[in-house]
Every structure is written in C-alpha cells, then in structure tokens.
Amino acid sequence: MRHKGSHRRADLDAVLAAGFLCHLGVTVDGTTMVVPTAYGVDGDRLYLHGSVASRSLVQAPDTTVCVTVTHVDGLVLARSVFEHGVNYRCAMIYGVPEPVTDPEEKLRGLRALTEQSSPGQWEYARQPSRKELAATALLALDLTEASVKTADGPPDDGDSEDAALGLWAGVLPVVTTFGAPVTDPVLPADFAPPAHVAARAGREVHEALPGR
Amino acid sequence: MRHKGSHRRADLDAVLAAGFLCHLGVTVDGTTMVVPTAYGVDGDRLYLHGSVASRSLVQAPDTTVCVTVTHVDGLVLARSVFEHGVNYRCAMIYGVPEPVTDPEEKLRGLRALTEQSSPGQWEYARQPSRKELAATALLALDLTEASVKTADGPPDDGDSEDAALGLWAGVLPVVTTFGAPVTDPVLPADFAPPAHVAARAGREVHEALPGR
Numbered sequence: 001m002r003h004k005g006s007h008r009r010a011d012l013d014a015v016l017a018a019g020f021l022c023h024l025g026v027t028v029d030g031t032t033m034v035v036p037t038a039y040g041v042d043g044d045r046l047y048l049h050g051s052v053a054s055r056s057l058v059q060a061p062d063t064t065v066c067v068t069v070t071h072v073d074g075l076v077l078a079r080s081v082f083e084h085g086v087n088y089r090c091a092m093i094y095g096v097p098e099p100v101t102d103p104e105e106k107l108r109g110l111r112a113l114t115e116q117s118s119p120g121q122w123e124y125a126r127q128p129s130r131k132e133l134a135a136t137a138l139l140a141l142d143l144t145e146a147s148v149k150t151a152d153g154p155p156d157d158g159d160s161e162d163a164a165l166g167l168w169a170g171v172l173p174v175v176t177t178f179g180a181p182v183t184d185p186v187l188p189a190d191f192a193p194p195a196h197v198a199a200r201a202g203r204e205v206h207e208a209l210p211g212r
Numbered sequence: 213m214r215h216k217g218s219h220r221r222a223d224l225d226a227v228l229a230a231g232f233l234c235h236l237g238v239t240v241d242g243t244t245m246v247v248p249t250a251y252g253v254d255g256d257r258l259y260l261h262g263s264v265a266s267r268s269l270v271q272a273p274d275t276t277v278c279v280t281v282t283h284v285d286g287l288v289l290a291r292s293v294f295e296h297g298v299n300y301r302c303a304m305i306y307g308v309p310e311p312v313t314d315p316e317e318k319l320r321g322l323r324a325l326t327e328q329s330s331p332g333q334w335e336y337a338r339q340p341s342r343k344e345l346a347a348t349a350l351l352a353l354d355l356t357e358a359s360v361k362t363a364d365g366p367p368d369d370g371d372s373e374d375a376a377l378g379l380w381a382g383v384l385p386v387v388t389t390f391g392a393p394v395t396d397p398v399l400p401a402d403f404a405p406p407a408h409v410a411a412r413a414g415r416e417v418h419e420a421l422p423g424r
Contacts, residue, residue: 021284021298023235025246034237034246034280036302068246072233074391077409080338081326082348086233090248114293118384126292126374136294158398162338168405172330173391174417179286183382186370193380197289205386 002076002085003151011148015091016041018071018206020117024048025066039067040112044144046093047100047109050137067093067141071206075172078155079162085151087171089208093146097139109138120196176205214288214297216362223360227303228253230283230418232329236260237278251279252324256356258305259312259321262349279305279353283418287384290367291374297363299383301420305358309351321350332408388417 006012022039025032040047046067074087100106107128114122128136155169178200181193192198218224234251237244252259258279286299312318319340326334340348367381390412393405404410 020287021282021300023237023246023248023280023282025235025237025244025278027239027244031276031306032237032239032244032278034235034278034304036235036280036282036300038298064243066237066244066246068235068248070233070235070248072388074394075232075329077330077333077393078337080340080344081322081334082338082340082344084326084330084333084337086250086329088248092246094243110293114296117287117298118289118296121289121296122293125290125296125379126294126377128292128294132292132294154394154396154398158396163398165338167337168395168403168409169399170393170395170405172393172409172412174388175391176284176386176388179385179387181289181382181384182286182366183380184366184370186366186375187381191380193382197380197384200384 002153002156004149006148007146008148009143012091012143012146014208015069015071015089015148016046018089018208019069022048022067022069025068027063038113038117039069040109040114040116041143042108042112044142045109046141046143047113048097048139048141049113050099050139062096064094064096065141072174073152074174076151076155077169077172078157079160079165079167079169080157083155083157085155087151087153089148089150091146091148093141093143095141095145097141100138100140103133105140106133106136106138109140110136120194124194124196178203178205214363214365214368216364218360219358220360221355224303224355224358226420227281227283227301227360228258230301230420231281234260234279234281237280239275250325250329251281252321252326252328253355254320254324256354257321258353258355259325260309260351260353261325262311262351274308276306276308277353284386285364286386288363288367289381289384290369291372291377291379291381292369295367295369297367299363299365301360301362303358303360305353305355307353307357309353312350312352315345317352318345318348318350321352322348332406336406336408390415390417
C-alpha cells in the first residue's frame with residue numbers, strides 16, 4: 001500500500017522529530033491563513049511562537065487551529081500522468097492553542113523550540129533574559145488530536161495495462177540536507193563553528209528514524 | 213534587512229517557480245484544515261487537485277482559502293536564543309477556488325500541475341484519458357491576492373551587546389536536492405530513466421532564480 005494513515009502516537013512522534021517547521025492554519029475574521037513557523041515538542045505538547053496566532057487568539061480564544069508538518073521524500077513518476085504523486089510523511093494536529101504563562105513552562109517550551117531545529121544551541125547561546133521572556137508569546141497545543149499520513153514506495157501502476165507501454169517508472173527522491181555552516185561575516189572568517197553545529201553539515205534534515 | 217515583504221508579481225512567480233508543494237488551508241464546518249498538496253501555475257492561475265478542498269467547496273462555495281508555499285533556506289544561529297530564526301521564502305495566496313469545468317482548461321491545468329514537479333513527464337507518460345479527466349476534480353485560484361515574505365542573510369545581533377560574548381554565529385544552510393532516480397522494482401534493474409529525469413539527480417529542488 002502506497003498510502004497509509006495512522007493515529008499511533010509513535011508515528012506522530014517520528015514525523016514531528018524529523019522536522020522543525022510547521023504550517024499553522026488559523027481563521028481570523030472568517031479568513032483562513034496558513035503561516036509557516038517553527039515548532040518544538042516537549043512531552044505531550046507542541047510549542048509555537050504566539051505572534052502568528054495571537055490575532056486569532058485575541059479575537060476568538062476558543063478557535064481550533066491546525067498544525068501540519070510535512071516532509072517530502074520523493075516524486076512518484078508513474079506510467080500515466082494520472083498515477084503521478086508525491087511520497088511524503090505528514091502529521092496534522094488539531095487543538096485550541098493555550099498561551100503559556102507559567103514562567104517555568106515558558107522556558108521549557110522555548111528550549112524545546114530552540115532544540116528542535118538547533119540541538120545544542122540552548123546551552124551554547126545566551127538564554128532569554130527576563131525581559132525577552134516577557135516579550136515572547138508562546139502557545140502550547142496538546143498532541144491528543146492528531147493524525148499521520150504517509151505515502152511511500154514505487155508507483156502502483158506496475159501491473160496495470162499501462163505496464164505494456166514500456167515506459168520507465170520509479171521514484172525521484174527528494175533529500176534535504178544541512179550545508180556547511182556560513183559564519184556571520186562580521187566575525188573573523190576562520191572563526192570555526194562549535195562542534196554541535198559543524199557536525200550537522202551533510203546530514204539529512206528530515207531523516208526517518210531507523211526501521212521506519 | 214533580514215526580513216522582507218513584497219507584493220510584486222515577479223517575486224511571487226519566483227517563489228512559486230521554485231517549488232511544487234503547497235499547504236492549502238480550508239475551513240470546513242468551522243474547523244480549519246491545513247493539507248499539503250501539489251500545485252501548478254499557468255499564466256495568472258494556480259491549479260490544485262480538487263479532492264482536498266472539495267468538502268469545503270460543496271459546503272461553502274464562496275469560502276476564501278489560503279495557499280502557502282514555503283522554501284526553507286537555512287537556520288539562523290544567533291548569539292542569543294532570542295534572535296534565532298529561519299531563512300525562508302514564502303508565498304501566500306488568498307482566493308476563492310473555482311472548479312475547472314472547461315475540458316481545455318482542465319487539460320492545461322493538469323499539464324501545469326504535472327510539469328511543475330516533473331518537467332518532461334506530461335509528454336513522456338500517458339496523458340489522461342477522457343475517463344480519468346472526468347474523475348479528476350481540478351481547482352483554479354487567481355494569483356491576484358498574494359504576498360511574499362522572505363528572510364535572508366546572517367543573524368542581525370552582530371553589533372548588539374551580545375557580540376561581546378565571543379560566540380560563533382551564522383547560518384546553517386538547508387538544501388533540498390533530487391537524489392538518483394529509483395527504478396520501479398517490477399522493471400529490469402538496468403532500465404535507465406529518461407534523460408529529463410536522470411538530469412535532475414543532484415540538482416537543487418527549491419533553487420532561487422539567478423540574481424535573487
């Protein structure tokens with residue numbers, strides 16, 4: 001089966017662990033907006049910067065939002081245009097975002113947000129001051145209402161009438177990797193990045209966990 | 213300036229040309245859904261498969277949707293956690309999707325959808341039969357109401373108090389490339405992919421146009 005759906009928490013965790021950017025869907029004044037934003041996961045909650053959704057929260061505090069995380073794995077090139085598709089992993093989370101006000105959870109959420117995209121940076125960089133913490137709106141979303149959809153594998157028209165066309169078919173993989181770190185030009189050019197940054201160059205960004 | 217906004221059509225075209233997957237936001241029964249789906253551009257219109265949005269269209273035919281296309285270019289690693297960010301290019305298009313019923317436009321739209329992700333496949337693969345065309349719901353969205361946002365360049369805390377911390381700062385690039393084509397396992401292993409597919413291996417997926 002090329003397409004699979006899942007409500008297993010382990011599948012959700014795997015998709016979330018393999019990324020750092022989501023698309024947040026919010027409805028403000030009847031208009032739906034889809035905004036890309038970074039996320040972090042800590043325990044059973046997903047954290048987002050609140051700036052994006054703040055308008056909708058102020059205007060309609062109990063509005064359900066949708067957070068979607070998608071990793072593209074390849075283009076499926078079938079024998080017919082009709083059977084073309086995309087291999088992907090996608091998680092969709094629905095919930096009413098809750099502003100994080102507890103200072104301890106806020107710090108934990110911001111740490112999760114930072115470490116999701118940039119592991120090691122929370123300890124390496126300067127952590128938020130009291131003033132910065134106060135200026136940061138953070139939202140939490142429970143991971144309880146979520147689903148995962150994936151598409152994987154070769155085109156499935158290999159045993160259809162179209163197989164007789166004798167055309168090539170297969171998958172063109174799409175791979176996202178980290179490049180070599182680019183040092184801020186105001187620093188000396190030979191200022192080497194710390195090991196936790198340098199070690200990521202060439203690594204896959206959305207790598208699936210082993211066995212998946 | 214790290215962050216830029218634009219309403220120029222050329223900037224919109226550039227972001228759309230560099231991708232093939234969007235996140236479609238639709239509201240059905242008061243619930244917002246964000247769904248990843250392929251898109252194609254032809255002239256002043258963006259085309260999408262209708263299956264995803266059909267529920268919302270049937271229930272609320274005049275509902276405005278939001279289509280967002282995002283390319284992630286890098287992680288911005290600043291001296292403080294507070295200044296961390298993401299370099300990206302993002303287009304947001306708002307509009308009321310219109311079901312494409314004219315057979316000629318439907319064919320043109322499907323061609324645009326196919327060629328957006330897989331240039332050359334429309335001519336190489338079997339084109340849609342009359343039956344397949346009838347079974348395909350296609351939606352068109354005008355490109356009139358759209359905006360582009362980008363973030364680019366190094367962290368901007370190089371001249372802040374934090375510069376004295378002596379920490380490394382810079383950008384960790386994120387690069388998406390096509391891998392080597394994987395032939396459908398039901399075909400002979402030495403069945404070579406056509407030139408228009410083979411030539412993409414190693415190429416950047418979301419490459420910016422020269423001069424951007």
